[in-house]
Amino acid sequence: NWHLKENARDHHTNKFSSKELIVRRGQAFIVTFNGTEQPEQNLTFIAETGPKPSKLAKTQATFGISSTASKETWSAVLQSTSSNSVSISISSPPNAVIGRYKLSVQSTSSGSSSPASLGTFVLLFNPWSSGDDVFMPNKAECEEYVLEEFGIIFAGNKNHINSFGWNFGQFQGDILNICLSMLDRSLNYRQDPATDVSHRNDPKYLGRVLSAMVNANDDQGVLLGNWSGNYEGGKSPSSWTGSGEILQNWKKSGFKPVRYGQCWVFAAVLTTVLRCLGIPTRTITNFSSAHDADRNLRVDEFYDASGNHLDRTADSIWNFHVWNESWFSRSDLGPSYSGWQVLDATPQEESGGIYQCGPASRNAIKEGDVDLDYDCPFVFAEVNADCMYWNYDPATGKKTLIFSKSTTIGQFISTKAVGRDDRVDVTNDYKYEEGSTKERDIFKKARKKLGLEDKFDPTAPTPQEIDQKPDISGNFKVAGPLEVGKDLNLILVLANLQPDAKTIRVNMTAWSTVYTRRPVHGIWKDSISVTLSPKEEKQFPIKIPYTEYQQQLTTDNMIQVTALCHVEGGIQVLVQRDITLDNPAIDIQVLGEAKVNKEVDVEVIFTNPIDTEVTDCVLQVEGNDLLRGILQIDVPPLKASEKSSTKFKLIPFETGLKHLLVNFSCDKFADIKTFKLVNV
Numbered sequence: 275n276w277h278l279k280e281n282a283r284d285h286h287t288n289k290f291s292s293k294e295l296i297v298r299r300g301q302a303f304i305v306t307f308n309g310t311e312q313p314e315q316n317l318t319f320i321a322e323t324g325p326k327p328s329k330l331a332k333t334q335a336t337f338g339i340s341s342t343a344s345k346e347t348w349s350a351v352l353q354s355t356s357s358n359s360v361s362i363s364i365s366s367p368p369n370a371v372i373g374r375y376k377l378s379v380q381s382t383s384s385g386s387s388s389p390a391s392l393g394t395f396v397l398l399f400n401p402w403s404s405g406d407d408v409f410m411p412n413k414a415e416c417e418e419y420v421l422e423e424f425g426i427i428f429a430g431n432k433n434h435i436n437s438f439g440w441n442f443g444q445f446q447g448d449i450l451n452i453c454l455s456m457l458d459r460s461l462n463y464r465q466d467p468a469t470d471v472s473h474r475n476d477p478k479y480l481g482r483v484l485s486a487m488v489n490a491n492d493d494q495g496v497l498l499g500n501w502s503g504n505y506e507g508g509k510s511p512s513s514w515t516g517s518g519e520i521l522q523n524w525k526k527s528g529f530k531p532v533r534y535g536q537c538w539v540f541a542a543v544l545t546t547v548l549r550c551l552g553i554p555t556r557t558i559t560n561f562s563s564a565h566d567a568d569r570n571l572r573v574d575e576f577y578d579a580s581g582n583h584l585d586r587t588a589d590s591i592w593n594f595h596v597w598n599e600s601w602f603s604r605s606d607l608g609p610s611y612s613g614w615q616v617l618d619a620t621p622q623e624e625s626g627g628i629y630q631c632g633p634a635s636r637n638a639i640k641e642g643d644v645d646l647d648y649d650c651p652f653v654f655a656e657v658n659a660d661c662m663y664w665n666y667d668p669a670t671g672k673k674t675l676i677f678s679k680s681t682t683i684g685q686f687i688s689t690k691a692v693g694r695d696d697r698v699d700v701t702n703d704y705k706y707e708e709g710s711t712k713e714r715d716i717f718k719k720a721r722k723k724l725g726l727e728d729k730f731d732p733t734a735p736t737p738q739e740i741d742q743k744p745d746i747s748g749n750f751k752v753a754g755p756l757e758v759g760k761d762l763n764l765i766l767v768l769a770n771l772q773p774d775a776k777t778i779r780v781n782m783t784a785w786s787t788v789y790t791r792r793p794v795h796g797i798w799k800d801s802i803s804v805t806l807s808p809k810e811e812k813q814f815p816i817k818i819p820y821t822e823y824q825q826q827l828t829t830d831n832m833i834q835v836t837a838l839c840h841v842e843g844g845i846q847v848l849v850q851r852d853i854t855l856d857n858p859a860i861d862i863q864v865l866g867e868a869k870v871n872k873e874v875d876v877e878v879i880f881t882n883p884i885d886t887e888v889t890d891c892v893l894q895v896e897g898n899d900l901l902r903g904i905l906q907i908d909v910p911p912l913k914a915s916e917k918s919s920t921k922f923k924l925i926p927f928e929t930g931l932k933h934l935l936v937n938f939s940c941d942k943f944a945d946i947k948t949f950k951l952v953n954v
């Protein structure tokens with residue numbers, strides 16, 4: 275008798291729906307078995323894991339019955355005996371290897387030499403135990419970062435943050451087994467299974483291995499990335515609503531990479547896997563996130579004379595990027611670097627020859643200690659890099675600096691609040707205040723550690739270029755709603771900063787982009803000539819009709835508008851704005867009271883906001899403890915301004931506050947998401 279209910283309750287594993295015992299390390303569990311007279315003298319237990327269990331590698335433990343539990347090793351303590359059964363309390367050390375174990379028992383007195391197998395159990399990390407590397411003293415944080423199956427992911431851009439719900443589903447069905455098989459499919463395991471398993475006591479090791487396994491690069495991992503804007507042959511990254519479907523599809527297909535992921539999908543799946551294994555983990559969104567491909571803590575962007583954003587460098591500034599933080603101690607670096615560690619499963623740059631990233635200590639990032647393991651320079655650049663904007667002439671290959679900025683990158687770094695569906699800003703945990711001397715000092719320290727201070731960089735702008743002052747300033751103001759289906763109205767504001775008149779030729783473009791700001795389709799262009807009298811400010815209205823951008827929009831609903839101003843006798847001025855358009859709203863109503871094992875009706879309402887028919891309408895619904903799997907409903911086409919109501923039934927099977935996630939798509943609107951809190 276594995277005492278599944280009692281052990282699961284004591285070990286915070288009762289959300290798993292397994293017939294197998296699942297317990298956490300460094301904590302005792304009870305087993306009862308039959309048929310023995312005087313157990314304490316003559317029972318030996320063997321717990322073993324991995325393909326070649328060995329005492330040396332700490333993947334095998336042999337232990338008899340002792341009077342008290344040990345803190346350092348596996349041990350067994352007699353709880354009670356009756357005429358035909360015995361109850362034993364078994365404890366594992368707080369640094370035991372995690373994974374699936376075989377438990378056997380041998381009776382030394384009966385002379386039988388072969389041990390009897392009692393069966394298998396799974397051992398996980400234990401953030402509730404003070405001896406564990408992942409120990410998290412705050413219980414509310416343990417609940418959120420290990421046991422919570424619902425998350426909120428922040429996206430959009432720094433001017434306009436939006437968010438959507440995600441179903442991590444780490445305790446559902448077969449997810450634990452899939453997570454364990456991920457470990458057994460890693461490159462490290464394939465190269466040397468016994469050594470790989472012996473390192474599975476270490477959250478830094480597992481975090482790094484899993485950051486590689488969540489992307490398909492190198493190892494046929496879970497998700498194939500695609501940032502092209504064309505997602506044929508798979509599901510568009512923005513259509514997923516949870517990790518369960520992705521992990522199950524990966525297993526069902528014989529472990530072929532699932533198509534397609536982008537950063538928040540990689541991060542959400544890694545959250546699921548790490549929470550499942552017991553490592554406290556959360557998703558982090560960084561707005562205006564740098565991808566510094568050449569480790570110079572500088573990101574270069576190039577524009578042609580017409581103002582088109584050129585795709586001619588591996589560097590880029592993403593509207594947002596999502597990665598993970600996991601909580602564990604860093605015995606390799608020292609106590610001041612323990613706590614939150616950055617892991618990133620999105621394949622951006624190779625580390626140690628494969629696409630993996632982290633763990634990078636968040637404290638090391640804040641203090642500019644970029645020489646510490648792992649991948650600190652890349653993460654430091656994501657939140658701190660300087661930006662250089664250049665004009666590039668393809669005919670001559672000549673580049674001219676337009677301007678540089680050190681405060682653009684790494685803004686509104688966001689995560690979900692503990693126990694609430696709100697945004698918390700953690701920017702100050704990554705860096706000192708922008709513009710402060712401390713922040714610049716840390717930046718210099720990082721440059722020095724990377725050897726950038728001392729060597730001449732021929733690609734860097736000269737101090738004269740950096741110091742040059744523009745004669746005019748400009749910005750784009752929003753003048754109207756930012757919604758898919760409505761015309762986009764902006765105002766270009768230009769101001770003459772000088773006491774003499776200026777003549778300016780303005781070349782404007784608008785492109786649809788993916789969220790990495792990679793241009794996909796040109797939407798609109800225009801040129802105007804402007805004369806500004808001394809200190810004058812002028813406004814130029816811009817209108818991009820829905821009919822012009824509708825065909826070109828990507829599923830990210832993002833448009834980049836640029837005005838390159840050629841000032842006669844002065845330096846060029848670049849004005850740009852990234853616009854995220856909101857989808858129309860969708861509404862969920864629960865009709866009546868939600869009770870366990872009782873049917874309840876749910877209504878989803880959508881009104882077509884545009885003056886043409888929308889077709890191919892599909893509603894996708896999921897929610898842990900509310901329905902099993904994913905419900906997909908085809909919705910009839912909707913005429914202009916028509917309102918649709920779709921009803922379906924739920925039979926909740928657990929009490930408490932549950933999240934219902936809805937995703938609605940049609941030919942004109944991609945992935946309209948919302949969620950509803952349902953009190954069962």
